[in-house]
Amino acid sequence: MKRIAVLTSGGDSPGMNAAIRAVVRKGIHEGLEVYGVYQGYAGLMEGKMKKLELGSVGDIIHRGGTILYSARSEEFKKDESQYKAIKQLKELRIEGLVVIGGDGSYRGAAKLSEKGFPCVGLPGTIDNDIPGTDYTIGYDTALNTVINCIDKIRDTATSHDRTFIIEVMGRHAGDIALFSGLAVGAESIIIPEKKYEIQDIVAKLKKGIERGKKHSIIVLAEGVCSAGELAAELLNNYQLETRISVLGHIQRGGTPTCFDRVLASRLGARAIELLLEGKSGRAIGMQKQEIVDHDIIEILKKRDPIQEGVYTLSKELSI
Numbered sequence: 001m002k003r004i005a006v007l008t009s010g011g012d013s014p015g016m017n018a019a020i021r022a023v024v025r026k027g028i029h030e031g032l033e034v035y036g037v038y039q040g041y042a043g044l045m046e047g048k049m050k051k052l053e054l055g056s057v058g059d060i061i062h063r064g065g066t067i068l069y070s071a072r073s074e075e076f077k078k079d080e081s082q083y084k085a086i087k088q089l090k091e092l093r094i095e096g097l098v099v100i101g102g103d104g105s106y107r108g109a110a111k112l113s114e115k116g117f118p119c120v121g122l123p124g125t126i127d128n129d130i131p132g133t134d135y136t137i138g139y140d141t142a143l144n145t146v147i148n149c150i151d152k153i154r155d156t157a158t159s160h161d162r163t164f165i166i167e168v169m170g171r172h173a174g175d176i177a178l179f180s181g182l183a184v185g186a187e188s189i190i191i192p193e194k195k196y197e198i199q200d201i202v203a204k205l206k207k208g209i210e211r212g213k214k215h216s217i218i219v220l221a222e223g224v225c226s227a228g229e230l231a232a233e234l235l236n237n238y239q240l241e242t243r244i245s246v247l248g249h250i251q252r253g254g255t256p257t258c259f260d261r262v263l264a265s266r267l268g269a270r271a272i273e274l275l276l277e278g279k280s281g282r283a284i285g286m287q288k289q290e291i292v293d294h295d296i297i298e299i300l301k302k303r304d305p306i307q308e309g310v311y312t313l314s315k316e317l318s319i
């Protein structure tokens with residue numbers, strides 16, 4: 001193998017740049033030429049690729065976002081589009097592809113691998129919703145962004161004796177809500193993996209009020225309902241007034257933490273090793289501090305459960 005390419009796809013996450021840097025630098029270290037594909041699979045189909053040098057990835061390890069840009073492409077889900085992408089890669093004599101993205105991006109990488117083009121996937125998403133890895137690239141940074149925001153909101157919640165509902169990202173995975181909620185001492189944490197009873201939230205708020213505590217923080221994962229909907233329910237049915245704060249895209253940006261930079265660097269370097277070993281269709285991750293890889297199709301069939309012990313603890317500590 002002489003030439004490989006790297007792309008970022010789906011929602012961006014802090015640490016994607018550190019992963020690109022690792023792929024490029026490790027690739028060059030191993031004697032490869034490394035091409036960057038711009039705008040994910042959409043750019044791949046159009047042949048938007050450029051050779052990256054050592055200097056192309058200088059001064060990016062600390063930057064959020066992705067220098068290769070990211071995109072979503074419905075078109076790429078078609079077989080003919082995937083063949084078109086492979087044709088573009090082959091025209092440049094590229095023999096392997098590193099895909100950095102979430103589970104949708106993994107599906108794309110699996111399709112290219114099935115069609116005979118060697119691909120490996122790196123988990124780049126803030127949601128921490130990819131099985132086969134304890135952490136995804138960007139999750140730790142997103143958690144720290146969330147707790148910084150909630151700490152600030154708690155200051156004003158305390159000053160004004162208010163209850164805040166903070167809506168955080170997580171359509172199917174409650175990791176961001178659960179772990180940030182535990183870290184900020186949230187009174188209630190609502191996640192998609194756990195059925196919640198509005199009466200429990202109400203009882204907890206009322207109990208707090210009875211003992212003179214008038215401010216509370218409720219952390220809500222967006223996949224359950226919107227903060228506005230929950231606030232309306234609490235007001236209309238239980239006469240409990242709340243304020244809402246939707247953190248939104250702020251969670252996806254910013255300078256990656258040390259943890260995410262190191263994770264991205266280790267996973268990116270492993271991607272090169274796997275391609276050089278002739279492997280394809282592998283999803284790279286870190287489990288119990290070890291860098292591991294799994295069959296990408298098998299990974300896509302799984303879903304890691306929420307950590308029950310952490311969920312129970314969050315309840316025990318928020319009485």
Ligand code: ATP
Nearest residue numbers: 010011072073076077101102103104105107108125
């Ligand atoms: P995030 O978790 O941040 O949303 P993601 O990688 O899951 O990231 P998606 O929009 O689901 O984001 O997927 C990114 C791209 O991967 C899609 O726009 C599409 O081009 C490609 N993709 C998704 N699913 C498939 C599939 N079944 N077959 C081929 N390509 C796919």
